[in-house]
Amino acid sequence: MVLFISELFIYTWCRVQCVKTGYEISKETDNNLKLITLQKNLKIEIARLKAPRRITKIATQQLGLIMPKSEQVIIIP
Amino acid sequence: MNTAKTKYIKLRITVVGIFFAICLASIGAKAGYLQIYQSSWLAKKAADQYERPFKESGKRGTIYDANLREMAVSINITSIAAYPPRILNKNAAAKAVAKALGMDTNLLKRKLFSNKPFVWIKRQATPNEVYSVKSLNLEGLGFLSEHSRFYPQKTLAAQTIGFTGMDGNGLEGIEFYYDTQLKGSDREFIVLKDALGHGFNSEKTPEADYSGSNLVLTIDQAIQYITEKALQEAVADNSAKSGIAIIMAPRTGAILAMAHYPLLNPNSYEKFDKHLWRNRAITDPFEPGSTMKIFTVAAAIEHGNSTPNTIFYCENGEYKIGKDIIHDTHPHGWLSLEDIVKYSSNIGAYKIGKKTGSEALYRTLKDFGFGDKTGINCPGETQGTLLPYKKWSAIDAGAISFGQGISASPLQIISAVSAIANDGVLMKPFIVQAILDQRGRTVKRFEPAPVRQAITSETADAVKKILMTVVTKDGTGFNAALEGYTVCGKTGTAQKINEKGEYAKGKYISSFVGFAPVENPEIAVLVILDEPMKNHYGGVVAAPAFSKIAQETLTYLNVPPKNRKTDRLTVSKPLEKNKVVI
Numbered sequence: 154m155v156l157f158i159s160e161l162f163i164y165t166w167c168r169v170q171c172v173k174t175g176y177e178i179s180k181e182t183d184n185n186l187k188l189i190t191l192q193k194n195l196k197i198e199i200a201r202l203k204a205p206r207r208i209t210k211i212a213t214q215q216l217g218l219i220m221p222k223s224e225q226v227i228i229i230p
Numbered sequence: 231m232n233t234a235k236t237k238y239i240k241l242r243i244t245v246v247g248i249f250f251a252i253c254l255a256s257i258g259a260k261a262g263y264l265q266i267y268q269s270s271w272l273a274k275k276a277a278d279q280y281e282r283p284f285k286e287s288g289k290r291g292t293i294y295d296a297n298l299r300e301m302a303v304s305i306n307i308t309s310i311a312a313y314p315p316r317i318l319n320k321n322a323a324a325k326a327v328a329k330a331l332g333m334d335t336n337l338l339k340r341k342l343f344s345n346k347p348f349v350w351i352k353r354q355a356t357p358n359e360v361y362s363v364k365s366l367n368l369e370g371l372g373f374l375s376e377h378s379r380f381y382p383q384k385t386l387a388a389q390t391i392g393f394t395g396m397d398g399n400g401l402e403g404i405e406f407y408y409d410t411q412l413k414g415s416d417r418e419f420i421v422l423k424d425a426l427g428h429g430f431n432s433e434k435t436p437e438a439d440y441s442g443s444n445l446v447l448t449i450d451q452a453i454q455y456i457t458e459k460a461l462q463e464a465v466a467d468n469s470a471k472s473g474i475a476i477i478m479a480p481r482t483g484a485i486l487a488m489a490h491y492p493l494l495n496p497n498s499y500e501k502f503d504k505h506l507w508r509n510r511a512i513t514d515p516f517e518p519g520s521t522m523k524i525f526t527v528a529a530a531i532e533h534g535n536s537t538p539n540t541i542f543y544c545e546n547g548e549y550k551i552g553k554d555i556i557h558d559t560h561p562h563g564w565l566s567l568e569d570i571v572k573y574s575s576n577i578g579a580y581k582i583g584k585k586t587g588s589e590a591l592y593r594t595l596k597d598f599g600f601g602d603k604t605g606i607n608c609p610g611e612t613q614g615t616l617l618p619y620k621k622w623s624a625i626d627a628g629a630i631s632f633g634q635g636i637s638a639s640p641l642q643i644i645s646a647v648s649a650i651a652n653d654g655v656l657m658k659p660f661i662v663q664a665i666l667d668q669r670g671r672t673v674k675r676f677e678p679a680p681v682r683q684a685i686t687s688e689t690a691d692a693v694k695k696i697l698m699t700v701v702t703k704d705g706t707g708f709n710a711a712l713e714g715y716t717v718c719g720k721t722g723t724a725q726k727i728n729e730k731g732e733y734a735k736g737k738y739i740s741s742f743v744g745f746a747p748v749e750n751p752e753i754a755v756l757v758i759l760d761e762p763m764k765n766h767y768g769g770v771v772a773a774p775a776f777s778k779i780a781q782e783t784l785t786y787l788n789v790p791p792k793n794r795k796t797d798r799l800t801v802s803k804p805l806e807k808n809k810v811v812i
Contacts, residue, residue, distance in 0.1 A: 190306055200300040200382040205455035220782060223714030223791040 288414020288440035289377050290398055293391060293405075295451045296486075296663065300382055302391055302405065302496075304398075307378040308360045310351040314342050316370035323368050327351060330362035353396055354378045377414075379405075385493040387454050389509045390608070390661065391447075393496035402499075402507050404445065404662065407609045411665055414442040443673060446664040448484035453477060456782045457487040461757065464775035465491045468740075468762035474511045474640050475758070475775070477783060480648035480751045482678035483657030485606075486783070513610040515637035516758075519724030520574045520706075520768070521743050522633030525646060527571055527696060529594035530586045532689045538568040538696055542581045549577045551625055556580055556632075559767075572699040574706045574721060576632040583631025591627055592619035597684040598646035599656055600638055606659045607676070614638040633724055644756040646684070647743045650694065651718070651751035653687040655680050694718050694748055701744070709773035710742055712781050714791025718751075719744025719776065721768035726761070738766035742776040752789050755780050 201207075212218040264272060293302035310331075317323050320342040328335040331352055341349045351371070352359065360373060379394040392403020400409035417440045457475045465473040477487040494506045508514075530536040547561030558575050570578030583591055595601070601616030615637040619627070629635040638646075641659060649656040658679040665674040685693075697718035700707040706721045722741035728734040740762050745754040757772040757779065765771055784791075 193303075193305070197300065197303055197305065197380065197382050200303070203299065204383050204386070205452050206384075206386070209455070209459075221785065223712075223781065223785065226785050226791070228788045228790050 286418075286440075287377065287398070287416050288442060290379065290394065290414055291412040291442035291444040291668075293412075293445045293447065295447050295449050295454075297450060298446065299451050301387065301447065301449075301451070302379060302381050304377045305380045307354045307376055308357075309353045309374050309376050310355050310360065310363055311372040311374055312342060312349050312351050313347060313370045313372060314344060314349060315347060317342060318369065323370070326366050326368065327363060327371070330366060331355070331359055348372075379496075381496045383451065384497060385495050386451065386458065387449055387488065388494040388496045389490045389507065390449065390488045390511075391496065392509075393499045393507075402609075403509055404447070404608060407607060408445055408662065408665075412442045412445065415440045441668045443668070444666040444670070445662050446666060448479075448486065448661055448663045449488065450486055452786055453783050454487040454489065456786065457489040457779050458491070458493070460775045460778040460782075461489050461491045462493070463778075464757065464759060464772065468759060468764045468771045470740075470759040470763065470771070471761040472510075473757070473759045473775075475779060476511055476640055476644045476756045477779065478644050478648050478659060478754045480651035480657070480745055480754045483645070483648065483659045484663065484678070485659055485661045486753065488661070508610060509608060511640045512606060512608050513612055513639070515612045515614040515639050516739055517634055517636065517724045517727065518638050518643055519633040519722040519739065519741065520576070520579075521643060521647075521720050521722035521741055522630065522636065523571050523574065523579045524650065524693065524697065524720050524743075525595055525598055525600075526579050526582050526586070526591065526631040527567055528598075528650065528685050528689055528693050529591045530567065530582050531692050532594055532685045533586060533590040535586050535590070536567050536582060538566065538692055540567050541565065542567070542570060542578045542585075544570070544575045544577045544581075547577070549580065551580075551628070554625060556628075568696045568699055571696050571720065572702070572705045574700075579632040580628035583628045586627075586631075588619040588622050588627040591630065592616070592622075594685065595630070595636070597656070597682060598649060599642055599681065599684075600636065600646065604641055604645050604659050606641060607662050611641070612639050614642055633722065640756055640758055643741075643743055644754055647720075647745060647756070648751075648754040649684045650690050650697075651745040651754055652690075654683055654685040654690040656682055656684045697744070698748060706767070706769040707742060707744070707773050709769055710744055710776045710780075712746055712777055712784070715746045715780070715784055715789070716748040716792065717744055717746045717780070718748050719773070721773060723766055723768045737761050740766055740768040740771040742768050742772035744776060744780070746780050746784060747789065747792065749792075752787055753780060753783055755783075 289304040292300055292304070295301050314320070321339065324338040324342050325335055327333070328338045333352070338351070341351070354376065355363075363371065364373065377398060379398065381388070381391070381393070390403055392405035393401055394405050395401050398413070400406040400412065405412065457477055461473045461475045464470070473491040475487070475489045476485065478485055488509070488511050490510060492506055494502050499507060531538070541564050544558060544562035544565050546563060547558040549556045556576050558577050560573065562573060562575050562578070565573065565575055565578050567582060570582065595616055601614060603611045603613045617626070622630075626635050645656065645659050658681050660676050660679075663676050664672055667673050697720060698716065699705055700721065701711050701717045701719050702708065707719045710717055710719045720743055722743070724739045724741075725733040726737040726739055728737075739758060739760055741756065741758040743754070743756040745751040755776050757775045759771050762771045
């Protein structure tokens with residue numbers, strides 16, 4: 154009888170642990186997905202910020218840069 | 231008595247025992263029946279109570295430029311839906327949701343009062359809109375995650391890349407052509423749910439496993455931007471209706487830039503006219519005009535009828551053939567074949583064409599790819615018009631020599647000019663260089679593919695020398711000259727054909743096509759302006775744009791200039807403060 158009851162408790166404990174771990178896995182998976190989404194969004198943001206149109210605008214209007222003439226270009230081998 | 235009572239008790243025990251034995255046997259039999267014969271059905275029924283199936287579409291693949299910078303990406307976005315039977319107060323719900331989304335209340339009411347079990351409220355809503363609607367805490371609304379296409383470079387190469395519809399299907403451009411490869415696959419997975427219906431411990435596979443393939447283009451974002459900017463300025467400066475520009479690497483056939491103006495923002499394509507959606511550099515044929523003289527002289531030299539020094543009488547600017555009269559912009563007497571190209575004499579080109587002969591001219595044009603599709607990996611390509619020479623009328627051979635009675639796409643023209651730059655070898659143009667799987671491994675690579683030797687390398691060299699004279703001081707294409715680089719090129723001015731099939735007065739297509747540096751051609755550039763209003767000569771309208779595009783692109787590509795004046799980096803405007811060269 155003691156053995157039977159012990160087995161019942163152990164089985165119940167195992168099931169509870171299993172469910173608890175299941176919730177933890179779900180939570181971490183969600184976190185992982187959120188981080189992947191954030192990473193992707195940041196990559197898109199980088200792509201948007203590095204757009205040639207935007208860079209040119211900043212270079213010419215804010216920094217006062219201009220396109221070099223051919224004789225001003227030094228090509229580093 | 232005792233014996234009788236004992237017997238009675240035994241009998242009762244036996245009866246009760248038999249009764250329980252029958253009961254237990256029945257239960258055993260039923261248990262056996264359920265466990266053996268009904269087990270699968272029961273297991274499924276039980277699983278239905280704690281498992282929830284989910285269906286999800288894989289993300290569409292990314293489109294990268296040649297340097298793996300994102301041109302088109304898929305993002306997660308939320309769509310708002312409603313389950314009308316589950317909404318208690320539909321009037322109040324419609325009013326609140328319409329206010330939150332800035333929608334028409336009546337339209338929303340019609341949706342909520344419909345008999346449908348599911349209706350879309352707003353597909354691909356913004357995060358703010360989703361937040362506003364969620365804050366209402368209404369029963370019967372659903373927030374479904376979907377994938378949406380986003381083009382971070384906005385208008386850059388928009389007509390070439392194309393766009394997708396609301397359901398993620400490619401509708402135009404490369405998005406359409408490679409729809410099957412880009413599309414993710416659908417997949418199903420099981421989520422376990424608890425007593426409250428909350429999901430946990432899902433069997434999700436990694437997203438990458440069912441996403442679509444990625445594409446790597448030959449287009450370079452920076453070159454594309456240089457081209458679009460110069461084209462936009464040229465269209466504005468000349469009050470033109472529209473413009474097209476293409477840059478090709480002559481040795482490989484790779485398209486480095488393919489620009490259109492007016493621009494299109496694929497993130498909101500529905501707000502633009504439909505005629506701006508297509509890639510006109512590939513789909514639209516036009517009469518090329520004087521740029522065709524390049525191939526006329528190539529045919530003449532290739533078939534041994536003429537040399538660059540052969541002279542032709544150009545009739546002092548006016549030549550009558552039957553009912554038709556051919557004009558030159560400036561009157562010329564005797565001109566060499568080289569000068570006919572340099573001064574762009576139509577009469578001279580007509581006479582070269584006649585001397586070369588219809589068959590030889592036709593075969594050379596065919597070898598350059600006119601009248602056939604180039605086979606580029608983009609949808610809707612036109613093959614242009616080049617009738618078989620046996621169907622040519624008496625004037626056709628002459629007219630085709632200066633670009634009338636033939637039509638070609640901008641892509642065909644730049645491919646043919648690239649063949650001259652590439653020692654006579656015609657390359658197949660391509661715009662997608664590789665297909666990568668979800669993990670970045672190469673699935674397919676598109677290598678440069680020679681189509682045929684259109685003309686011999688000796689003829690190509692002779693044509694190059696002729697084309698260099700076009701960009702000299704008294705040539706028609708002087709405005710295309712570059713600082714530090716040698717250029718070959720040809721201007722083109724073609725009268726447009728109206729709906730009646732007649733040449734429209736005052737409506738021209740002006741173009742310039744060329745390549746640089748001549749010694750080792752890195753780029754071939756074509757600029758076309760449709761209906762420029764201020765001036766219509768290709769040398770005045772399109773050549774400056776060519777010069778700007780070629781100069782900046784060669785600098786960007788680190789092509790060393792010839793005859794460098796100084797090898798020191800200097801400030802362009804030394805008197806102005808805070809000006810530094812990029």
